[in-house]
Structures are given as C-alpha cells and as structure tokens.
Amino acid sequence: MSQSKQQVFRLNTGGRIDRSRTLSFTFNGQRYQGHPGDTLASALLANGVDIVNRSFKYSRPRGIVAAGAEEPNAIVQLGSSEAAQVPNVRATQQALYEGLAASSTNGWPNVQRDLMGLFGKLGGQFMPPGFYYKTFMAPASMWLTYEKYIRKAAGLGRSPMEADPDNYNHFNQHCDVLVVGAGAAGLAAALAAARSGARVMVADEQEEMGGSLLASRETLEDKLADQWVARVLDELAGCENVTLLPRTTANGYHDHNFVTLHERRTEHLSDTAPVENGHRQVRARLHRVRAGQVILSTGAHERPLVYAGNDVPGNMLAGAVSTYIRRYGVAPGRKLVLSTSNDYGYRAALDWKEAGCEVVAIVDAREAPASDWVDAARAQGIKIITGSAVIEAKGSNRVTAARVAKIDIVAFKVSGPVQELACDTIASSGGYSPVIHLASHTGARPTWRDDIIGFVPGLVKGVQACGGVNGTYALGDVLAEGVEAGIKAAAAMGHAVQTVTLPSAERLQQGPAVALFQVPHEKPTLRGPKQFVDLQNDVTAAGIELATREGFESIEHIKRYTAMGFGTDQGKLGNINGMAIAARCLKRSIPEVGTTVFRPNYTPVTFGAIVGRHCRDLFDPERYTALHQWHVERGAEFEDVGQWKRPWYYPQKRAGAVNGERESMAEAVARECLAVREKVGILDASTLGKIDIQGPDAREFLARIYTNKWEKLAVGKCRYGLMCKDDGMVTDDGVTSCLADNHFLMTTTTGGAAAILEWLELWHQTEWPELDVYFSSVTDHWATMTITGPEARKLLAEISDIDLDRDSFKFMDWRSGKVAGVPARVFRISFTGELTFEINVQANYAMHVWQTLFKHGEKYGLTPYGTETMHVLRAEKGFIIVGQETDGSVTPEDLGMQWCVGYDKPYSWIGKRALTRSDTKRENRKQLVGLRPKDPKVVLEEGAQIVLDPKHAIPMPMVGHVTSSYYSPILDSGFALAVVKGGHQKLGDTVYLPMADGQTHEAEIVSTIFYDPKGERQHV
Amino acid sequence: MSNAATFDTRTDTAIPVESPLAYSYRRSGAPQAGGPSRLQLRERAMLGHLILRGGAIVLDEAVRDVLGISLPGQPQALVQDASGERSIQWLSPDEWLVIVPGGEEFPLETKLREHLGSAHFAISDVSGGQTLVEISGEAARELLMKTVIYDVHPSHFPVGKGVTTVFGKATTIIRRPSEDRWELVIRRSFADYCYRWLLDAAAEYGVNVQQ
Amino acid sequence: MFYIYCPYCGEHREEEEFHPKGQAHIERPKEPEACSDEEWGNYLFFRDNPRGVHHEMWVHAVGCRKFFNVTRHTVSYEILETYKMGEQPSITADSQSQAREGAAVSQQEGVRA
C-alpha cells in the first residue's frame, strides 16, 4: 500500500466535518485520509479521486455525480475482511470511519485501465438496447457461459464467502404518525405531530437529520437554517412520544401503512459491529412499522441535464456541488461551468465562488432569466450565458472543457455557434424530481404537474405528502406544508395540536424554470456522441430513441427493453429524463407516455436485516415432545414432520465394532421391525394431533365430517375415521374415541393437526352453527407412548392397574387407570397390526412413565422404534398414510376403503356427493394396490412410474406410480404400495417400472396387506 | 352434570414431573447476569390451565360462584382474583383461559360442571400442554417488541389485557397482569424454541432466569 | 401486509394472525344429492375474480379462531369493511358504483406493476 495522499480539494473552513481528527481509509488499495463527518464520497473528492468505477455496459470511467441515495456511479464493495464484505454500497451514503476499506464494484480487473474498456469501445456500437436479449439468447446452451462472463465483467458486487459475524434483528413498531425524511418539511411535520402527544416516529436515511437545511445558504429567523434544525431535534429528542431514527431508510411502503425501515446502527463505526459489554452490537435493524398515518417528506432529487459526454468524471449535479462545499468542506474541482434550466442551480455557482474557486460561466437555458438568484450571481461578477446550454462535455478521465451553444428547445436543435469553455467541472440542473418512490409502492399512480415539471405522488388513505416530494420547494412554503401535514395526521389519529409557530424564512423572488431534459447536439441523437440518461445501467438517449423506433411505446416496455431504472438504481436520476426523451420521439406529452412506478426496496437492504433473528438455530421452530431428551441421549436420528422433530430410527453401536461404529439405517430399521413383530417395541406418538370434542351434537358433527358412521360408537370404544374434502378426496384420518356420550377425543395426523382443527371450526362456524359442539386442541397436553408387539400386554400388566384381559379390554377399546402410578388413558388401537396399547398421560409425567416402561421392559426386549419402522410396519399391513398414499386426488374408494364409507348415513356428509360425480365413478381411476417385485431383493423407488408394456415406444403410457416402498424384514423381501389405473381389477397382473438407469423392474399386483392378512395378531 | 368424561391427570404421589422447559434448562442453561440485569425471566411451571367454552352469560354466573371472579366479557380482557393467583382471560367470544395454582384445576372443573348442569359448554384441561413465563425488568417491553407482532406500548396494552398473537414464527398468549410484569403462555412443543428466542433477544440487556 | 379489523376481537390485527379462506358467501347446497354434477361442480370449483370490490372469508387463526368476512378492493387492496359470519356486507360492487356516479373517478386508485 502506498503513502497517503493529501486532501488537495479540502477547503480550509466550512462544512460539518471535524478537521481536528483524521481518519485513514483505503480505496482500491490506495490509502487516503478524511475527517469525521465525511462520507466516503466526500473524502474521495477531497483526495481528488476522479474515477470511482467503470460503467456497467460500456466500461467507461465514471466519477461521483450526486451526494445522496440517487448516486448512480459510486457504488462500492466494502469490507476489510472476507466475512465483512458488503456489495452495492453507495459511497455517498457511507460515513467514513477509521480503517474503512472499499473498492470499485465495476472495473475488472482495474478501474484505471480496464480490459473491458477496449471491449466497450469496440463493442459499444454493437451493444444497442436489447443487446443482451438479442446477442446472448442463442444458442441457449451458451447462456451459462455468457452469463458468467457478463456478470464478472459487469461486476454486480459479490457476497462474502465466509459467515457473517454480525447480528441483525427486527423490531415490531407501531405509531400514530410515521414521518419519512427529516428535512425541512419532515421536521416541521414531526414537531407539529409530536406536540399533539401522538406517538411519532421519524426516519431519516442520512447520518444527520436536517436534509438540505444542513447545507443550505438560506436563513430562518435570520440565522442559518441548520441552527433551526438543531433546536427542533433537541425538542423532539426530549419528547417521550417521539422515536428518532437517523441512518434509517424507509425502503418499502406496503399495504395499509406498513412500512419497513432499515436502520444501520453500526455501519458508520466499522465494517463489523463493535462489541460492547461482551455483546456484539446489532449491526442493522429492520423496523416493521404499522403506522396510523404516514407523512412522506422525502424531498426531491435534482434532475441532471442530458448532454453529450455527461458521464465523464467531473460532471455533477448542481445541488451535489453545493452539498460537498457547504456540508463536507470539499470543492470537487477548480473551474466550474454550470448548466441550468432554473434558479435553483445558481446556488452551486454562488457556493463555488464563495469557496474561492473560479466560476467560468453560468449557462442558463432561459432566454431572459430574472430573479433574486440571477441578480446575486451578477453581483458576484459571474458571467451568465443565456438561452444556451452545455451541449457536450470534453475529456476522457476528467472534464477538460464544456462546449456551449445557443439552443432552440422547441425545435430541439442547436441554434447558434459553439464555444468551448475550459473547465474541470460541469454542474447541471434540470430542476427537481420529487422522490415519489415510497408513494408509488402503495400502488397509487403519480400525477404529472406541468408547473413544477415533475410527478407528484398519488396518495392513498392515511398518507400526507409535504415539501419537495409534493413539488413545493420554497423554504417558507415547505415548512408551512410540513406543519399542516403534521397537524392533519395527528388529528386523524385523534390528537389535537397546540400551536406551532413557524420560523420566518427569507422570501426570495424566483423566476420560472424552463422544461429541458435532453440537450440538443449538432449531430442527431442516434449519430452523435453518447448522452447518458441512466448512468448506472448505461442507458443513452439514443438507446431510448432506438427503442421507440423499434416500436416500443409504453414507458414500461421501454424500461424493460433498455434496462433503464433497473436494479439498485430504481430510476432515481434517469426515469423522468428517459420518459421525456421517449415523449419527444413519440411526439406525446410525458404523462401520455406513462407514469413511472417504483418497487421496493428504495435502496439495497442487506440480507442480514431482512432475515433478522430468523436464522441458524432460530430459523424455524422445532417442536419437541416431552420425551425429546431421551431420544437425543439414545442417539436417535430425527425426521422432520411438519415442525416436529420425530425419532426416525435409533442406530445402535454395531456389535464388536471398533471405534464405536453405528448401525446403518437399514440395519437399525430391520432390527426395530423384528423387535415389534417378535417381542415389543415402543414409539413416541405424542405428535399426533388431538382434539377434545364436547357437546350434545358432537356425535352428529362427527358423522357429518367423517366418511364413516358414528351413531353407535359406545363409551369406551374407539373407531378409525376417514375425512374427505367436499370434492370427495381424502384429506386426513385418525382414531376417534368416545369418552362419554357427549364427549369425544379425535386424533389427527401429525402434520394435519392445526389444519383439521381449523377445518372443524370452519364447518361449525359457517354451515352448522346450530350444532352444539366445541373443539379444543389438547395435542400438547397429552404425551402418547405406543407399546406394540406380542409382549406388550405382559409389559403393561407389570406397571398398570388396568384389567388388560383380552375379553374385557378388547381391540378398539379404551380404558383409564394408572400406568407407573400416573393417571392414564390407554387405547387398544394398532398401526402395526400387533397387539398394541397407546398410553396417554399428562405430558409433565411422560418422562417418568417412559423410563418406568424401560425399567420393566428390558426383559421383554423392549425396543424403541422411530417413524421409519412405523412406516414399514404399517405398510406391511396396508395401512395408508395420508399425504403418502394420497395426494389430494384420491377418494376412499380409490384406496379400497369402502368399508370406511357410510353411504346410507342420513346427512350428506362432507365428500359424499362428490363420490357420485362422473369423474370419481370412473373405472380407470388410479387405485391403491400392493406391488410385489419379482426379485425379492429389489426395493422399488418411491415415485417410480408404472407401465404395462415396457417395450412400448417412448413416451410410454404411464398407469400409476409407487407411493410407499420398503424392505420387509419379516417377509425378507421388498414390497410396495402403489396407485395403478383400474388396479383393483388387476390383481395378479404384472407391471413394469422402467428406471432412469435403464433397468426395468417387474412386479406383480397383489393385495395391499402383506402380513397377517386376517388381522389376527392385533386381537390377541 | 354434563355428559362428558372428566379425568384428573394429576397424581399426589411423589412422581417426578418435568415442565415444558425442563429440557431447555438442561440444553441452554438458565443465564444469570447478576445484579445489573435489566430483565428477569421466570417460568411458573405446573399451574392448572383450563379452556372454558360456552356462552358468556351461562358461564359468568358459574365462574363467579365457583371462582369468585367474574368472567371477562370484553375482548382481550384479563381478570385476576385478589391474590393474583387465579385468572381468567378472554380468548374469543365463547372461549376463556383459566389459570389456577397447580392441582386446583380438576376440583375447579368438577365444581363448574356441577354448577353448569345440562347447559351447553365445554371444559378442557390443557395443564400439561402449556406453561407460563413471566417477564419483568426495564427492558421487558423492548424484548417483547423483538418477539411479538402485537403493539405492547402501554397506551395500547394496559394492565388487564391479554391477547393471542404471533411469537417469532410460533404463537403465544401475552398478558399484562401488572404494571411491571408480563406473562407469556407458550405451548409445550414450542417451548424450547420460545425459550431460545427469548434468551437470544435478551442477551444484550443481561438476563436473570429464575427456575 | 394487511391490517385487518377482527369483528370479534374488536381491533385491528396484523395479517400474520389471519388465514385467507377464499370467497365469502359460498353456501353449501342444502340437498347435495339433488344437485346436478354441474351445479355441484360450480359449488366446489368456481369462484369470482373481480377487479374491484370483493367479499372474502378470513379466519383469525392466531387469535380468536373465528371466521368472518372482509370486503376488499382487489386493486387498491383497501379493506372497506369486515363483518361477522352470517351478516351481509353493507358495501358491494353495486353500492360502490352508485356512489361513484356523478363524482369524479377517484385518483386514489393505482395500478400494481
């Protein structure tokens, strides 16, 4: 790294910087110095850095143009370490800190001498609008290659390759009045609203609140305006009902006054957040604000004039020149030419002159400008060239001269001789464009106003706009509008405002502006030197003209064709000029060409802030049962079922394994399956949804919502039920038990619990409010432990006082009593086909009961099993899993479950009518069958497609697919469940499953029940 | 007596119980920031939680007679008895949450059922399915702003209010029984997520967790 | 992100607490077996998709768990009213167009690109 350079463009006095302290920083590896109060941009200008980037498409050298969020060129990559990399930072918005390290985003491999520059120069003429679409579209297979190259060359910035060390979080905020932008209008509005007692939030994107007043020549109460700012901020800071958020950008304005604010809390201090009291501070915070009223006081962006060579470093916005001089103590050049269409631009020349630099000339497009500003410039002895404009900037890496000529705006031509004025800086002002971005996020269409030559926001309910965003620019008027907006907003929220006395502002006589956007050149636009409209996306006036010639008439289409206003730029500087050029070419007015609609986000937001704390361990809730710790300690592998973590299988150490090697999943599952079939296994079934149903009409309700009958289910009995949607398709299943005549306990699938409760409420609240029944979720209240297998009875008998005799406690009965000393409800239902008891206890006792079962279960070979074993065992019995055998297109009849359908129930239960539609009656519907692979060693792939003739030409007609497939340890064979067209009539047929690797499996269609077809084992 | 099954899920014997946060204490600990902590977290474990369903007029009389406090009829209302140990919270126009000292829930349910007779109502014991976490300290409101989407500003959330709302990506019931104390009622299966969320959000203020 | 007034809770709550449940006022035919396949198909599958005033059913899922109706403008997304299950809307496409007659067409309405 070389020696620091001098701040040769730093002024000796003035500005809001602290010259007593020096900060060092690097840009593209070169060391520089600046001061606290600088932005990276002002510090670069102070050091005379002209080129900050290479342009996106043509790779032309680019310098700093603006002083705020609208900056199109000075977009840098920030970060002194890999983990701290941040792309797309605007140097104009980045406060300087000690050690800041930045580099150009564009300009591979070197911003000063650029390889792409050659391509840009050669390729420029070959890169018209639509270039990417036209050139790189064919052949399609090459796109990946092109894209890689284009991206690298275009340099869109890069994300860090290491984990972000920083923390981000979200705040849910609510307020009566949200003020966006704390310039003159915003502060006045905030003051008025705050004095009413309303809850007020004020967000401002800059390092300091005050907006343009911080760099203003104007006075309030005969003092410089920044003193009024300080007083107002003091008062607001002292109000308990006011939250001030500096360094906070309102990036998105969503429905119903929901605004997202991106607060950068430490980015002005260092590139990773400092540690304080042992905690890394929060780097950025996303405020999710629900505001009663929103006051938009977002101001206006100055609009540059579009002239040839307007992208050469040294071309700047007039207002930015003033800001750098007055706020940052930097004169970004020595010799200025100002090209303006209005009075506001004059301030730059006056500030420049006061800073001790040379104003070569003010070039005013108006024939006979007359106002206090013009008089002030004349009084300073500044030369004013009227009826003229800078038609071209000369220079390559920095402006060397301005070519100035008389112009005829109406005829769009140069109307006089051209003179060349030597200078290093050209400031331009084409008036202001209100910052209507946020307003336009709401969907409100902006309105064009000829008098201010700009769009003002269309407004929706609950929004007030004031000041620059409203096209109001005179300071006295801005303040008055701000106060009025504050009063209105507070009043709308029921807060009356006490008096707000406005400070007296100077009344300067203002002359009318002229509407000038693109400046004519001696040559026609298509053949002349490039005139840039959108500097960030390298869109030229010629490009827009070409687009209109190619038939694009809507501004939305022109935008997409040329890329104008794309990406992080969002058309801040270029959109209005682009529309004006399109309007000129199409011979229409600007509002006829269209309005301009902006999208969130206003400026880039780091992913960290969007994510907040919803990352890593807190990305999504993990739901645990009361037995979770036991599963963890037992070494279970877990499966995600919805948000639940369920034990999937419990791999054991392999017998005799050195270094503690564990069983594979297949080994563990085979062992668990056999333990259940031969001894006894235990499953944590607590995740099943449980709904407590009470009321005299509970039974009637069940009969309407389930497909099967419930009229005769006696107290003490359980029944399996199937649920359909009204389209006749299966949506859930489970066992419901009759606890008392008016009291049932419904179980649902693990994943379906919340949705089924809502489903029951839906029917009760909307269609059947006359039924007296209530539903409450008791899923979490109960822990459910399933012991299953031939030894289950013996095990339970050891620790329970319930009479387990097979004749008094039958299959599909439930009983209550004590298990391990804990009150329990025990259900004799089975999902494995074995003798099964489902023990339900209050969840706080679950661990004790589970451990007691293991204490007594060892001698019976009690084996914990997970969801995979459960799936194998139930499939051997042909029991469906909703969501696996079904997919929303499967009826009970498709499943062969007519036994579970009460066709003759008195009420037309949910799903019944649909079962007689022609489509659900079709004979070739996909029906559930079993598949036995001809080769018992084959385990078919779930999802594999089934064909009848494997020799058929591709595409083969597909008749179904495998829904479940496993290896069965008890059968020592692969087996599967599948849906096959007309499958119920195809038992014994052979089908084929062609696989991606060229193999074709053969399988026989069989019954869905592979094991214990008579169902004797569960009854023992 | 309504035709519903009642079931006392508690037992008097010295059988060990585990609150919904038992696993979380072992996994994440119970941080002790010591003196300067701006936040206190305390689980009130093993309380009795009942869900009451029915018409307000029907239930009100029974609740007043049995529990000595009146049923809150206004949305989002939370009422407590003089000791603050027993509370009823409005959850919906026909649903209330009753929280009482652990062990009182079954006798309470029994008495309410006797009192309500053949009226149409429902009572569900959910004591094992949720737990109550108290939050106090000067940073409590800021912690809650990071946690729940509901507006917790005192002007909007006075003492005596309680709502069901979104907690991170889960849900919670949040209540304000007194000026300086908030309560979260969280579901057992989400308890560990909620606890880790709260510890994470609380870290910057320093937090004392009382077990 | 909508801000929805729950007619049962009596206050505005964030959209995250609600689930949308489709078009409101879809009544299940009283005698399904008396419906033709076409009538039943219309009940099951066919819904309006108006540009303008629309009536929707929502449920306050993380809240009071009650279903209710919302009259919403599908262009501006403005919620014009919410009302309880079983009640009828006071604002409809017809009532809106009558109100607009004679008055200038509102400038408030924008287009979502």
Ligand SMILES: [Zn+2]
């Ligand atoms: Zn509600």
